[in-house]
Amino acid sequence: MMIVDAHQHYWLPSRGDYGWLAQAPMALRRAFLPADLCAQREAAGVNFSVLVQAAPSEEETRYLFELAHLDPAVVGVVGWVDLEADDVGARIDALIRDGGGLLRGLRPMAQDIADPDWLARPSLDRAFDCIQDCGLTFDALVGMPQLPALCRRLRRHPQLSVVLDHAGKPAIADGRFDQWTSWIDELAQHPQLHCKLSGLLTLLDEPVHEDAIEPYVADLFTHFGAERLLWGSDWPVLTTHADFGHWLHVAQTLTERYAPGSQADVFAANAVRFYALDIESPVTNPV
Template sequence: MNLVDAHQHYWRVDRGDYTWLHDAPASLQRDFLPPDLQAQRSAAGVAGSVLVQAAASEAETRYLFELARADRSILGVVGWVDFEAPDAAARIRALARDGDGLLLGLRPMAQDHADPDWLARPALDAAFDCLQGLDLAFDALVRPPQLPALQRRLRRERELRVVLDHAGKPDIAHGRYDDWAAPIRELAALPKVSCKFSGLLTELAPGMPTGTLDPYVDHLFACFGPARLIWGSDWPVLTLRGSYAHWLELARALAQRHAPHALDRIFSRNALAFYRPRRAPDFPASAGAIP
């Protein structure tokens, strides 16, 4: 089976703009760079990945471009721009120019805004207009309280390609379901919204069995189906709960249960169709695609 990782990170701590790391578990407060993942990714058979921003700075996005130029297994970058900046559109165009095809989309880290309605603010309109004009994707990093604002935004941005990061980050650790499930169903009714099959393992409380994920995964497949679910590792955040191989094996077993004839879509083709990278992953000749 062909494999593309649609969501992973690299960071170098001494760059200094990863403010969220100050309060993160100690195991994440170190560098995570391509050599740290290469053996695991090769063993898993992952041919390419989408590199997603981890700092709220354009400088970090340009740093990710540098990593991508040095490592062709990075298919492209989802970067960051201040969507409320008066010159947000010019900033987005400059990043797209500097990326020279590597910029696949943007992620403004909406989950970090105290206002749950932030995504619906008119001050963001120009940024979203530019995103659509350049045919860039939008990664929606939100939690359940922000899902209604995301829905209001997307009802205005009908042509925007959107992917919901980490399934909207349901509060699985505290057993919350309904406040997540209802807005997920409403978002899935919008045809251009996809969902990342990622980040769920780290929503478990320590010691929780992986079976706790079942009702959440059931709901994702019922709402989005295999045509709009996109697998990602969320490495190295993933390491808080398991290894790269463990999450891939678990995700594959869950997908096999729901859509055994669509694994190639969930684990590679959907990512490529959504992000539209110029680089093609170097799939091994022996990898049999499952229709």
């Protein structure tokens, strides 16, 4: 079975634009590049990946284009652009041109912006018009404080192709469920919204066991169905809690439990369709 990782990162801290790393666990404050991942990805049987921005700069997006050329498994890039810039349309056009077909979507780091209502600002309407008109997708990097604004943005742009990163970052470690699931219920009413089955293990704190994610995963399948969920590793953030292959196994087990027979969709087809990835199933040798 072909597997597409819909959410992974590379970064090089010495570039100087990863401000959030200063508050990240020490283990993440180093370079994570193709040489660090390729063997793990191959051992896990993952064929392709979508590389997602990790710094709020257009320069980093262009750096990801460079890395994508060094890593044949990368078939798409989700980048960053200044959505508040007066010339946002020209900036997006330039990234599309420079990406040579790699740019599949854009992601502001909304969770790090002080105003939780930022995504709903009318001043961003033009930028979202441009994203939509260019045929790009939108990755929503939000936590629960930003979910109401995301709902309002979806009402303003009902045709926008959106994917919710890391299931909206529920407060799993605190055992809080009701508030999160009520927002997921509202978000799921928008048929163009997809959701990433990613980043859940890293929401756990000791001594909470990884089984704590199961009711959240079950709820995602209830609300989005197997046809709107995309698996992602969230590597290397994942490495603070598990290795690449372990998270893939956990996700496959839960998918088979709550959506039997849907592995091909959750682990490949949905990502290919959502990001319009130009890939073919790899040829496997007969046993």
